[in-house]
Amino acid sequence: MTTEQWGELKKQLLETVGESNYRNWIEPLQFVDSTGGVARIAAPTNFAGTYVSRNYGDLILHRISSFDSGVRRIEFSTAPANTQAIPAARRTEAAAAAGAAAAPAPAAAPARRPVSARDSMLPPAPLDSRFTFDTFVVGKPNELAHAAARRVAEGGPVTFNPLFLYGGVGLGKTHLMHAIAWELKTSHPELNVVYLSAEQFMYRFVQALRDKKIMDFKSLFRSVDVLMVDDVQFIAGKDSTQEEFFHTFNALIDQNRQIIISGDCPPGEMKDMEERIKSRLQCGLVVDLHPTDYELRLGILQSKTDSFRAQQPDLVIKDGVLEFLAHRISTNVRVLEGALTRLFAFASLVGREITLELAQDCLSDILRASERKITVEEIQRRVSDHYNIRLSDMLGPKRVRSFARPRQVAMYLAKQMTSRSLPEIGRRFGGRDHTTVLHGVKRIEELRQQDGQIAEDLEMLRRALEA
C-alpha cells in the first residue's frame, strides 16, 4: 500500500468514525508495511494499539483489503519512542492513559512490539445473538425491568445510573443486558459498549496486576461509554476486586457514562459486599425480575415454539402441551427452554407428533424435579398478605377473630398442600399443640362448605401458591 493510499484510507475513516474518534485514535496511526498478507500499523502507545485494534481493527482491515486484496490480517505495534506521530500534548495524555506500559522503550529494546492477544484486556463483548428485545417476552413479572432496559437502550441522556437488575436464576437478566448492548450497537455504533461478567472483570483485573498493566486496565475501563457487569455478586468477599470495581464505577458515574449491573439479590442484601459499594449500587434505579407466572411462561413457550416452527414447519404440537408445561415447570425459564428443546429434538428424531403423553415420557425427570415443594412458611406469608395482617400476629397468641381465622386458613392449607404432620405444623405456628391444628383444619373444612367467601379465598390462595 502506498503512502497516498494510506492517506486516502484515513480520509475515508474520518468520515466513518467521526472527527473526535479520528483525532484521538486514527490520525496518529502510521502505516509501516505489508508483507505475507499482514499489514503492520504503528500506534503511538501500546494502549492506543490495543484500543484501535479492538474498536476499529475490522474496519481498517476491510478498507486496507480494498486497496490490497492480499492483506488478511493487521498487526499493531508501538511506534519508536521518538516518533512524532502524535502531537506532544496528546502523546503525554496517551502516555498517561497507558501508564507504565507506555514508557519510552529503552535504547536496546526492540523499536516495535506487536500488541499481543494478552494486551487486549477488553476484547469485544461476547453477546448471544438470540438475546435481543425481539425475543424477550414481556409479562407482569418483568415489565418494569424490561421498560427500564428499553429506556437505557435508547442511549439518550442518562436518567438513572446505575440501572441495577436483580432476580433469581434464569429469569432473563443476562438476556436483557445483551438486548441493551445489541440495541446500542445498532443505533449508536460510535459508543463503546462493554458487557462482561463480574468474574471476567476480576480475571482481567488479576491479569493486569500480574502483568503490571494496571494503568492500562484502568484506562481501558475508563474509556467505556456504557459498562455492563453481569452477576455482580461474584465479587462479594473479593476485596481488591471490589476496590477496583468501586473506583471504575465512580470514575464512569462521574463522567456520566451509563452503567448497568445485574445481581441475584437487591444491592442492600448482598453478603460480603462493602457498604460503600452497596450504597453506590442503589443510587440509580433498582428493578427486579419477579419469578415467572403462568401467563409469562406460556408466552415464552409460544414464542420459542414459533421460532422452532420456522425451522421445522412440519412440527405438530397437540393442544394443551404448552399449557401443561407452563403449569408444571415453574422453576425458571432456562429449565423451561431446555425442556422444550429436548421435546422438539426427541419428536423430530423419532418422527412423532408432540402429544401430552410424549411430553410426560420424554420430560419425566424435569417434571419430577420441578414439582414445587410448598413450605408452611410460604403459606403463612401468603395468607397473612391476603388478609392484611402481620405475620407475627398470625403466629402470635392473640385469639381475636381477625387473626384466628387467617391462622386457621393457613393451618388448613399447610395440611392440604404440604406433607407436614399436625405436630410439625403446630410447631411452625408459634409452638401450638397438634389438637389446635386439627381443630383449625376441621373448622375451615366446615366453613368451606357453608361460606362462599372462605371457599373463594381458599381457591385463590391455592392458585397463587401453586403458580
Ligand SMILES: Nc1ncnc2c1ncn2[C@@H]1O[C@H](COP(=O)(O)OP(=O)(O)OP(=O)(O)O)[C@@H](O)[C@H]1O
Ligand atoms: N422473558 C423472557 N423471554 C424470553 N426468553 C427468556 C425470558 N426470560 C428468560 N429467558 C431465557 O431464559 C434463559 C435464561 O435467561 P438469562 O440467562 O438471561 O437468565 P439470568 O437471569 O441472567 O440467570 P443467571 O442468574 O443464571 O445468570 C435464556 O435463554 C433467556 O433467553
